[in-house]
Amino acid sequence: MRVYLAGPDVFLPKPHARVAALKEICARHGLQGVSPLDSHPHEPADWSALTEARRIALRNEAHMAGCAALIANLTPFRSPSADVGTVFEIGYMRALGRPVFGWSNSAETFSERTRAFLGVAGPLDADGMSIEEFGLTDNLMIDAAILASGGALFVQAVTESARWTDLTAFESCVAAVAARSVGHS
Amino acid sequence: MRVYLAGPDVFLPKPHARVAALKEICARHGLQGVSPLDSHPHEPADWSALTEARRIALRNEAHMAGCAALIANLTPFRSPSADVGTVFEIGYMRALGRPVFGWSNSAETFSERTRAFLGVAGPLDADGMSIEEFGLTDNLMIDAAILASGGALFVQAVTESARWTDLTAFESCVAAVAARSVGHS
Numbered sequence: 207m208r209v210y211l212a213g214p215d216v217f218l219p220k221p222h223a224r225v226a227a228l229k230e231i232c233a234r235h236g237l238q239g240v241s242p243l244d245s246h247p248h249e250p251a252d253w254s255a256l257t258e259a260r261r262i263a264l265r266n267e268a269h270m271a272g273c274a275a276l277i278a279n280l281t282p283f284r285s286p287s288a289d290v291g292t293v294f295e296i297g298y299m300r301a302l303g304r305p306v307f308g309w310s311n312s313a314e315t316f317s318e319r320t321r322a323f324l325g326v327a328g329p330l331d332a333d334g335m336s337i338e339e340f341g342l343t344d345n346l347m348i349d350a351a352i353l354a355s356g357g358a359l360f361v362q363a364v365t366e367s368a369r370w371t372d373l374t375a376f377e378s379c380v381a382a383v384a385a386r387s388v389g390h391s
Numbered sequence: 392m393r394v395y396l397a398g399p400d401v402f403l404p405k406p407h408a409r410v411a412a413l414k415e416i417c418a419r420h421g422l423q424g425v426s427p428l429d430s431h432p433h434e435p436a437d438w439s440a441l442t443e444a445r446r447i448a449l450r451n452e453a454h455m456a457g458c459a460a461l462i463a464n465l466t467p468f469r470s471p472s473a474d475v476g477t478v479f480e481i482g483y484m485r486a487l488g489r490p491v492f493g494w495s496n497s498a499e500t501f502s503e504r505t506r507a508f509l510g511v512a513g514p515l516d517a518d519g520m521s522i523e524e525f526g527l528t529d530n531l532m533i534d535a536a537i538l539a540s541g542g543a544l545f546v547q548a549v550t551e552s553a554r555w556t557d558l559t560a561f562e563s564c565v566a567a568v569a570a571r572s573v574g575h576s
Contacts, residue, residue: 214520217520217521217522218518218519218520219515219519219520257525258525259525259527259531259534259535260531260535260538260539262531262535263531263532263534263535263536263539264535264539266532267485267536267539284470284471284472284505284508284509284516285469285470285471285472285475286469286470287469287470287475288475289530290470290472290473290475290478290529290530290532290533291530291531291532291533293475293478293479293482294478294479294481294482294485294530294532294533294536295482295532296479296482297478297479297480297481297482297483297485297486298482298483298485298486299486300452300479300482300483300486301482301483301484301485301486301487302486320469323469324469330404331469333403333554333555334403334404335399335402335403335404335555336402337402340442340443340444342444344475345474345475345476345479346444346445346447346448346476347448347451347475347476347479347480348475348476348479349444349448350444350445350447350448350449351448351452351479353445354445354448354449354452369518370518370520
């Protein structure tokens with residue numbers, strides 16, 4: 207089964223090595239990991255006239271269309287939330303009706319991270335805008351989409367230095383996708 | 392034409408007044424704005440057993456399914472990027488093949504905002520993770536989806552105090568949706 211690997215992993219210093227590590231774990235569980243770094247076998251010729259950014263975006267959409275599920279790295283990225291490119295892809299796969307799985311190397315709630323980020327103790331930020339208080343991992347659209355899609359969410363606390371290296375929660379996610387895919391190849 | 396109004400506007404101190412202002416502008420252009428704050432006329436009875444967060448998420452998905460286009464407030468929210476709930480919804484509507492329009496009260500590029508947020512001048516953050524350098528408004532999946540969907544993007548610089556009040560770029564967006572919808576009602 208082909209699984210799209212969404213996450214800010216592609217921004218890491220050695221993105222190809224990182225993606226190879228993710229794919230190796232997928233392979234060990236009988237899954238084929240598909241990455242935003244992969245070329246696409248059927249790219250329309252007219253994509254070559256597009257900017258690189260647009261070509262990457264259309265390629266990622268095509269990769270998702272060709273995958274049976276999505277695994278998202280929800281580890282907070284430059285904010286209290288997951289990387290927005292990843293979140294876009296979660297919404298995309300959710301609308302396609304395919305299962306979305308998520309993992310994160312932060313075990314704090316979204317509310318806790320948001321308050322720490324803003325430096326406030328109460329329910330509002332400095333603009334008087336409210337903070338989501340649902341005890342979830344991230345914005346409610348993300349957590350709810352994962353559950354409603356038939357996916358699952360795995361979070362674990364890791365040390366700050368292991369934030370972008372520890373793949374324990376990722377492997378839990380892969381195992382859950384593999385268990386679900388039995389009989390659905 | 393029904394248009395879904397995505398954005399962190401629902402977190403503002405007076406969310407109902409804000410949504411009423413957005414809908415009034417839509418109505419003036421012949422559009423019906425649909426907000427996450429609206430109830431849904433056909434909620435399945437079993438939703439009442441769900442948590443509030445899940446019910447809100449499913450309701451928003453149902454609202455989107457019933458709208459012909461989406462207008463997203465991309466004004467950066469607690470990060471260099473748009474609100475992640477909004478970004479989820481952009482991905483969702485993009486996958487449904489419907490036009491996505493965006494507006495923002497920040498005219499800086501995503502790269503500029505990310506560097507300012509991180510306090511770095513170069514192409515990498517403190518973890519050695521790269522910064523997108525495409526000169527776009529936000530992560531490439533967002534900008535590219537808006538263009539590919541047939542939508543449009545309106546940005547303008549406003550003073551910090553007008554960040555959550557100025558609706559000039561929003562109205563440009565509404566006018567563009569209305570112009571596009573002529574003959575498609």
